[in-house]
Amino acid sequence: MADATHTVIATDLAALLDALPIEPGAVRSTRIHKGPGASVVRLSMDAGTVMKEHLAQAPLLVSVLDGRVALEVGGERIDLRSGGVIHIGARVPHAVEAINPSHLLLTVGERTPTAPDAAR
Numbered sequence: 001m002a003d004a005t006h007t008v009i010a011t012d013l014a015a016l017l018d019a020l021p022i023e024p025g026a027v028r029s030t031r032i033h034k035g036p037g038a039s040v041v042r043l044s045m046d047a048g049t050v051m052k053e054h055l056a057q058a059p060l061l062v063s064v065l066d067g068r069v070a071l072e073v074g075g076e077r078i079d080l081r082s083g084g085v086i087h088i089g090a091r092v093p094h095a096v097e098a099i100n101p102s103h104l105l106l107t108v109g110e111r112t113p114t115a116p117d118a119a120r
Contacts, residue, residue: 067102
């Protein structure tokens, strides 16, 4: 059997939105794909919910599928609405607040090697 050349993650927006409904007062996440080079995570956030400042060990692409969120990255507040996309580098602190009920798609790239000095 030949190695897979592709993986269909969703055939349309409705499939992505229905995969993780918004739960009142909650932030929910589920990984929908893990493969060579990247993982894909679905997030749903009810209005007013917050993901406190955190960082990822790999670069991120955050796409707003539906709704509106505010990200705090590098001391800057960035407002993203449906269709908005932001790249956040590895190990960059960031926070996310849902202004409206929101659906996000998070693409997590491969981890970048840690510099020897950073490990100390």
